[in-house]
């Protein structure tokens with residue numbers, strides 16, 4: 001035995017000796033713990049609407065909302081993330097609600113957002129404010145707000161749910177409650193929060209609802225956000241990496257719509273190809289209009305309306321619009337959390 005082998009043998013014996021005391025040597029794993037860059041476990045993936053839609057319908061035949069509470073197909077990242085999760089910190093799912101159904105009232109500490117993919121006329125009520133939703137609307141359900149969904153239209157309705165569930169669970173912060181009744185009482189006028197806060201006007205003497213650090217606005221309408229994109233496109237200001245990308249803003253703080261999640265609506269003109277960049281926030285996209293492809297690392301994802309795809313944190317990505325229409329993409333990410341702790345970084349090529 002060489003001197004080195006003898007030394008290594010003594011070390012191994014030492015490591016085994018300290019194990020029962022629940023101790024371990026840092027020096028054998030230091031380079032795996034403090035890495036030069038993030039080691040990201042989530043992988044790029046696209047859920048094609050065409051493939052998923054029939055299973056939503058089948059789920060609706062198999063189970064009712066009374067039993068399921070929320071009838072959702074979770075978009076599970078194929079990588080090694082703590083499930084259910086679409087990235088290390090974010091959760092995404094497609095929720096279907098049939099005419100006449102109710103998804104009963106509850107609240108939880110996870111923040112939630114919805115982006116309406118199909119249908120028109122179902123509603124969400126958030127803390128007493130009822131909003132009737134249409135395709136492309138962006139709806140917030142902040143931490144600890146009572147919310148229920150119902151469909152009083154004559155067609156199924158489908159939306160994308162985005163929640164910070166993996167993050168909240170990692171932080172041991174999950175609490176949840178059922179409301180005493182299935183449907184909560186509606187105590188406010190329809191879209192009350194939009195009229196109070198969404199018009200660059202604010203009610204005098206109305207204290208800004210800052211406590212939850214979330215936007216007071218329940219429903220940001222697609223028609224409004226789409227018109228803003230259109231106006232900016234006419235102006236011709238195109239960001240090489242993002243085209244025209246608007247963030248849904250908390251009008252009280254100027255910050256993100258939810259404390260942990262930011263949401264965006266983005267227009268990429270006909271034939272546009274973005275430059276490549278990467279950032280420490282992972283992003284979930286939902287295609288609203290047009291078709292195209294996105295490269296994330298080596299993976300090419302071809303998309304069309306209602307497809308959902310995920311670009312992992314810190315992975316270089318770029319978009320290209322195909323066909324003869326412009327493209328509109330909704331997206332959400334965990335950038336607010338990263339920024340809050342000084343962790344956000346972006347790398348532009």
Ligand code: GTQ
Pocket residue numbers: 070072092093095108112147161163
């Ligand atoms: O609609 O309240 O996809 O509580 C996961 C958890 C949706 C909801 C989800 C939820 C909801």
